[in-house]
Amino acid sequence: MxxxxxxxxxxxxxxxxxxxxxxxxxxxxxxxxxxxxxxxxxxxxxxxxxxxxxxxxxxxxxxxxxxxxxxxxxxxxxxxxxRRRPLPTGLGAPSSDPVDDIVAREEVPWLEPFPDDATDPSAIVGSRESVRLAFVAALQHLSPRQRAVLVLREVLQWKAAEVAEAIGASTAAVNSLLQRARAQLDAVGPSEDDVLVPPESPEAQDLLARYIAAFESYDIDKLVELFTADAVWEMPPFDGWYRGPHEIVLLSKTHCPAEGPGDMRLIPTTANGQPAGAMYMRNPETGVHEPFQLHVLDVGADGITHVVAFHATSFEKWGLPDHL
CATH class of the missing domain: 1.10.1740.10 (RNA polymerase sigma factor, region 2, helix turn helix motif)
Structure with a gap:
């Protein structure tokens, strides 16, 4: 040879x-x-x-x-x-009025959802917290080098000397970057007390099923029962965000293009290690249900605490059909 x-x-x-x-x-x-x-x-x-x-x-x-x-x-x-990739809640504006016009900001490089690996459930569980939407959104507030140091040290558990060698910095610089990153993450990231219910748990599965049923039957008022009192709803690329179940329901009634039962169909899935629903909206001209939004849910002990409804043109990365 x-x-x-x-x-x-x-x-x-x-x-x-x-x-x-x-x-x-x-x-x-x-x-x-x-x-x-x-x-x-x-x-x-x-x-x-x-x-x-x-x-x-x-x-x-x-x-x-x-x-x-x-x-x-x-x-x-x-x-x-x-530029960093935010969610609407990360833009610094107060919550919006649900009956006001909604404004799409296509020029903003919005945070994107992450498809879970359906072929390897252990990989989902092992990385769940580190790809959770709230955590990744908080990381976007850090400088790239702070992000790198925090992820390598806190998620991958590298030693400071290993991180220093990886990014071409001194150990002292790495420790300083980590200290600043932790302080900033404490200010904008999820609370340590904010524990999510695993998506495969009976509680999360039940809430997701009821959430899907409310949309598919166009019984939007049912959503009030599912959200916690201070629940948050946001839907990039629209720049507004909304707090509280009654505000969320009023938003849906005011701006959702669906007109009645059957206009919306949802397939349960997971994203970012969280329960999610892939929403298809009926095209009134063809009668075909087409990809519309991916709803990623934070489920706590008392109900749904947060929904990010991402605009969707395809569900290919989730292994879902392009129409129903």
């Missing part, structure tokens, strides 16, 4: 082994960017960089650690000069 053929064989073996980390690298890049589309591109770039620099890989760390280092720096480069 020639030296070239031997090297190519080793490279192929390395890349085949490295593919097992693709899903977790996708979640890592999603935490950094807040966009599943950007994350997919950045994972591709990570593997390309890994392939090109494979000959320089000396085995001083595991392949997994090496790939995370490349992915982190790929994200940091991509985030230079980019």
């Amino acid at each position: 020639t030296v070239l053929a031997h090297d190519l064989e080793h490279e192929d073996a390395f890349l085949a082994d490295a593919q097992q980390y693709r899903r977790e690298l996708l979640a890592h890049c999603y935490r950094m960017t807040g966009s599943v589309h950007d994350a997919e591109d950045l994972v591709q770039e990570t593997y390309l960089r890994a392939w090109k620099s494979y000959k320089n890989f000396q085995g001083k760390s595991s392949v997994r650690t090496w790939l995370y280092r490349i992915a982190t720096n790929t994200c940091l480069t991509a985030l230079e000069g980019r």
Whole structure:
């Protein structure tokens, strides 16, 4: 066997082994960017960089650690000069009046939902808190380097020295970045007391089923029973957000394009490790139900505490049909 053929064989073996980390690298890049589309591109770039620099890989760390280092720096480069991805509640405006006009802000690079891996339930449970919408939205308030340090230290449990080597900083700088990131996350992130009910639990499944039934039967008033008193509703790309079950119901009655039972159909699913409903809206011209919104729910002990209704043009990433 020639030296070239031997090297190519080793490279192929390395890349085949490295593919097992693709899903977790996708979640890592999603935490950094807040966009599943950007994350997919950045994972591709990570593997390309890994392939090109494979000959320089000396085995001083595991392949997994090496790939995370490349992915982190790929994200940091991509985030230079980019605006953060917020949810409407992160824009700093007060809650909106549900009967006012709703305004779409298409120029805002909104936070995107993250599809769970239906083929590997253990991966969903293992990464649930770290891809939770509220956590990823809070990460967007941090600088890219603060994000990188916090995720590597708090989510991946790397040592400060390992993070320092990965991002080309001193250990002291890493500790300082982490301290500032934690302080900012405490101010904007989910409370430690805010414990979500797992999506596979009977409580979450029951609430999701009742939520879906209320929309499908166009019994919007039923939603009042499902939301907690201070529940929040938001639906990017519209920039408003709404607090309280009565405000949410009034919003739905005022602005929802559905006119009666059967206009909306929802398929239960999960996103960001949370219960979700893929909503299809009937097209009045064709009678076909087309992708309309993906509702991602925060379910607490007392009911639904938060809904983000993302605009949807396709449910392909959730393995769902493009029409009903």
